[in-house]
Amino acid sequence: MKSDKISEAVVRRLPVYLRFLNDLQKREIATVSSQELGQKLDLNPAQIRKDLAYFGDFGRKGIGYDVSYLIEKIRHILKLDQQINVALVGAGNLGHALSNYNAYLKDTMKITAVFDSYAPKVGQKINSLTVQPMEELGQTIREQGIRIGIITVPDSEAQNVADILVESGIEAILNFAPVILKTPPTIRIHAADFTTDLQSLAYYLHDGKEEHTDEQQ
Numbered sequence: 001m002k003s004d005k006i007s008e009a010v011v012r013r014l015p016v017y018l019r020f021l022n023d024l025q026k027r028e029i030a031t032v033s034s035q036e037l038g039q040k041l042d043l044n045p046a047q048i049r050k051d052l053a054y055f056g057d058f059g060r061k062g063i064g065y066d067v068s069y070l071i072e073k074i075r076h077i078l079k080l081d082q083q084i085n086v087a088l089v090g091a092g093n094l095g096h097a098l099s100n101y102n103a104y105l106k107d108t109m110k111i112t113a114v115f116d117s118y119a120p121k122v123g124q125k126i127n128s129l130t131v132q133p134m135e136e137l138g139q140t141i142r143e144q145g146i147r148i149g150i151i152t153v154p155d156s157e158a159q160n161v162a163d164i165l166v167e168s169g170i171e172a173i174l175n176f177a178p179v180i181l182k183t184p185p186t187i188r189i190h191a192a193d194f195t196t197d198l199q200s201l202a203y204y205l206h207d208g209k210e211e212h213t214d215e216q217q
């Protein structure tokens with residue numbers, strides 16, 4: 001099945017399966033059933049079997065899924081079986097934190113270039129990465145074959161940065177700025193919103209009033 005026909009919900013669950021499967025592999029566990037996956041990930045086993053059936057018949061009745069094989073398949077479907085270089089724009093507080101975290105990842109998907117428009121930031125080291133000026137963005141993206149961009153600039157600058165990333169050939173953006181970006185329909189945007197996630201959690205606090213459950217969504 002072609003990856004563009006897979007629903008967004010399934011695509012978003014695949015990395016969740018992958019993280020757990022990687023953990024099983026580290027613990028040298030060779031097989032896993034959809035029941036075990038469901039239990040650990042708080043998902044319906046039937047849903048998991050349906051998700052995985054999209055990509056072929058991996059499971060063996062009574063034995064379950066071969067962990068290594070499933071990891072290989074999911075990585076292939078998510079295109080993580082190839083090196084994916086990521087550019088980050090905005091080497092401020094959040095940009096530093098993300099780039100620092102990323103430095104320790106042993107993964108094929110990594111932040112390989114960091115940019116900032118503020119001259120004193122340019123040349124600063126974040127682990128092995130050196131903050132580059134915006135003027136170098138286009139060339140670096142081409143040279144490194146970068147296809148994904150992360151935006152960690154103030155909201156007032158996010159659209160401007162998105163436009164530059166799109167002009168430079170970026171295909172997908174993870175946007176941390178609290179603003180809705182306007183980009184061509186071919187560009188995939190995912191928004192990461194710490195503030196609204198946190199604020200919506202406040203609704204579920206036990207404040208002595210009525211209980212809120214998922215049924216009320």
Ligand SMILES: NC(=O)c1ccc[n+]([C@@H]2O[C@H](COP(=O)([O-])OP(=O)(O)OC[C@H]3O[C@@H](n4cnc5c(N)ncnc54)[C@H](O)[C@@H]3O)[C@@H](O)[C@H]2O)c1
Binds near residue numbers: 175177193
């Ligand atoms: N989504 C989240 O979970 C989350 C959490 C915290 C912050 N944020 C958002 O992330 C963004 C960054 O927050 P921060 O606290 O790191 O801010 P910050 O001020 O510490 O960093 C912003 C950086 O962007 C750079 N910058 C500004 N304009 C630029 C441009 N046009 N081109 C390139 N670089 C530019 C600045 O020089 C600075 O280094 C903000 O939009 C903030 O609202 C999001």
